[in-house]
Amino acid sequence: MKKSFLNILLFLVVTSYASNDKYRLILTDNPATTIMIGWNQISGTSPKVHYGTTDYGTNWQNYPSSKSIDRSISYKGMSNTFAKLTGLTPNTNYYFVITDSQGTSSRFWFKTAPSNNQRMSFIAGGDSRNNRTPRRNANLLVSKLKPTAVFFGGDMTNGDSSSEWQSWFNDWQYTIATDGRMFPIIPARGNHEDSNNSIYNLFNVSSSNVYYDITFGNNLYTIYTLNSEISAGGNQYSWLNQKLNGNSSIWKSAQYHKPMRPHVSSKSEGNDEYANWAQLFYDKGVNLVFESDSHTVKTTWPVKPCSGGSGCDDGFIRDNNNGTTYVGEGCWGAPLRSSNDAKNWTRNNGTFNQFKWVFVEESKIEIRTIKVDNANNVGSVTNDNPFTTPxxxxxxxxxxxxxxxxxxxxxxxxxxxxxxxIDGSTHKVNIAITINANASDSDGTIANVKFYVNDNLIQTDTSSPYSTSWTPSVNNQSYILKTVAIDNDGNETTSKEISIFVGEVSKTITSTINSGDDDAEQYESSGKMYMNSSDLELVYDGSSKGNQHIGLLFRNLNIPTNATITSAYIQFTTDETNSGNTSLGIKIEDSSNAQNITSQGYNITSRSYYNKTINWNPNSWTTVGESGNKKKKHQS
Incomplete structure (x- = not known):
């Protein structure tokens, strides 16, 4: 007996990965042109970042640029390695990998900040300490909300130990989006960082004293990162005062760890910060301050320092016009504390895991407080539009x-x-729709008006009257329309969105007469109006009154423009019986907005009506209170 053997060769393709982890992006300079990439170099030699604006995956040879490391320091059980990329193009995607003698990392990417003053988003919070579940939830939401940067107010760990920091950086990887996008951090020092070295050596910030500033856009927004764990006065005050004096940014903001006036009664007052910074913030126009440390939630009304008098509470008084808004106070994973020390200038306070989601544009700043516990169920914004709530x-x-x-x-x-x-209107597929807009500018002129359908730009009009024509090509679909007006200074305003539907819609619209003045009788012989009859005779009302005309005013029908009415009816309810026969004629007033019925003579017959008359010969009405089908007059 002969046996055959099939020999199978199994080929294993082995990918060689670089020996690094615990990745981080840090902003230390101009965020439009510079980024700091940090990581832990586990082993291997000659690490290098390869990068470019085209995604070549892990094929590092294809990336046009490369950068050797600028600094490497062994600290907290990690070989913290940093490479600064400079000369980047603003508002641009950059893809990168890290190579070393042992292989190539995964492919990551980031987006440089804009160099102009277009709208940007930020996340701000602090105190991630020792509860890893809320810490990871908050980190995961960073990956989904895709901010321009993250402001982190200190107390990353509980004990500042090597193992805690390694766990912290492992958890920070949750901020990396599913497509490999990373988001830069701007860190401050907290009291649970035993020294400035923790922030300086792990994030390679621009100052070993851990106070520094970053400006976004041309002059849109400056964030001052301050150090509440050293003297707020002295050199730090002098630096801050000098920086604020020379700052022409539209918006100025600050972050630091310990709040001036904590909203937890067991926490001591931040008198050093208050004495050195509060008045300076107010005098120099600092609009928004992020505080941490207390593990609670607060937002304030705009406030200014005060020393006494009516309304002065704990050194602040409300100033809606020029005051500084303070928000915080931590809750990125640290043990929560009761928010039990509100002031009369506290806007709202509470206790839950959270951070702040901040939108900044020339005209305004918007701050939302985001609860993080349901992070796994939250959707994601898009890379191109981080401002739509997921x-x-x-x-x-x-x-x-x-x-x-x-x-x-x-x-x-x-x-x-x-x-x-108009909003809610219905239209036909493949039929052109004219879209019109009114635009004006109180201190200048309108440069152009942009028209959007479902966030896609379809036309830009540079002259009034502003309009465009658009033809929907997909049937049975809703569309969102909006316009954006841009003035001669480059300022933008977006109109209120409207929704229209393209296709066939079947809808029943009902209107019931509830007002006594919306039905009336007009005597045929004299034209006199009878406004308060207890019922309506159709149409003979005895020998003394004779025949009469009946007027019925139905309000708020709201029939969409261009709608086709397939069927309509009027339904009555019997209040007394009659076995006689009758023949009625029904007419509709020739008006899209009929005027009220009044007591003026001939108010029913003097109106203009459509030529067509609907004839109705109802059956005998034999039961009081009946309102079934035979009490309806249908018209198709």
Whole structure:
């Protein structure tokens, strides 16, 4: 017996990975042109970053640029390695890998900040310490909300130990999006960082004293990172005062760890920070301050320092026009504390795991408080539009509203309104729709008006009257229309969105007469109006009154423009019986907005009606209270 053997060769393809982990992006300079990439170099030699604006995956040879490391320091049980990329193009995607003698890392990417003053988003919070579940939840939400940068107010770990820091950086990898996008951090020092070295050596920030500033855009927004764990006065005060004096940014902001006036009664007052910074913030126009440390939630009204008098509470008094808004105070994973020390200038306060989601544009800053516990169920914003709230995002909505808005009173923005089509209207596929908008600018001129359908730009009009024509090509679909007006200063305003439907819609619209003045009788012989009859005779009302005309006013029908009415009917209810026969004629007033019925003579017959008369010969009405089909007059 002969046996055959099939020999199978199994080829294993082995990919050689670089020996590094615990990746981080840090902003230390101009965020439009510079980024610091940090990682832990586990083993291997000659690490290098390969990068470019085209995604070549892990094929490092194809990337046009490379950068050797600038600094490497062994600290907290890691070989913290840093490479600064400079000369980058603003508002641009950059893809990169890290190679060493042992292989190539995964491919990551980041987006440089814009160099102009376009709208940007940020996340701000602190105190991630020792509860890893909320810490990871908050980190995961960073990957889904895709901010321009993350402001982190200190107390990353509980004991500043090597093992805690290694766990912290492992958890920080949750901030990396599923497509490999990373988001830069701007860190401050907290009291649980035993020294400045923790922030300086692990994030390679620009100052060993851990106070520094970063400006976004041309002059849109400056964030001052301060150090509340060293003297707020002295050199730090002198630096901050000098920086603020020379700053022409539209918005100025600060972050530091310990709050001036904590909203937890067991926490000591931040008198050093208050004495050195509060008045300086107010005098130099610092609009928004992020504080941490107390493991609680607070937002304040705009405030200024005070030393006494009516309304002065704990050194602050409300100033809606020029005050500074303070928000915080931690909750990125540290043990929560009761928010039990509110002030009369506290806007809202609470206790839950959270961070702040901040939108900055020339005209305003918007701050939302985001609860992080449901992070796994939250959708994601897109890389191109980080401002649309994703599904299931848990935005705190306290008594004074979910959005804290700081308005720039020095900027005048255009006004724009969509005038056609109307919201909720129905249209036909492959038939052109004219879209019209009104736009004006109080201190200048309108440069152009952009028209969007489902966020896709379809036309830009540079002259009034502003309009475009658009033809929908997909049937049975809803579309969102909006316009954006841009003035001669480059300021933008987006109109209120409207929704239209393209296709066939079947809808029943009902109107019931509830007002006594919306039905009336007019005597045929004299034209006299009878406004308060207890019922309506159709149409003979005895020998004394004779025949009469009946007027019925149905309000709020709201029939969409261009709608086809396939069927309509009027339904009556019997209040007394009659076995006689009758023949009725029904007419409709020739008006899209019929006027009220009044007691003026001939108010029914003097109106203009459509030529067509609907004839109705109802059956005998034999039961009081009946309102079934035979009490309806249908017209198709």
């Amino acid at each position: 599904s299931n995002l848990d935005v705190w909505n306290p008594s004074n509203g979910s959005v804290v808005t700081i308005i720039n009173s020095n900027v005048s923005y255009p006004e724009v309104t969509l005038t056609n089509p």
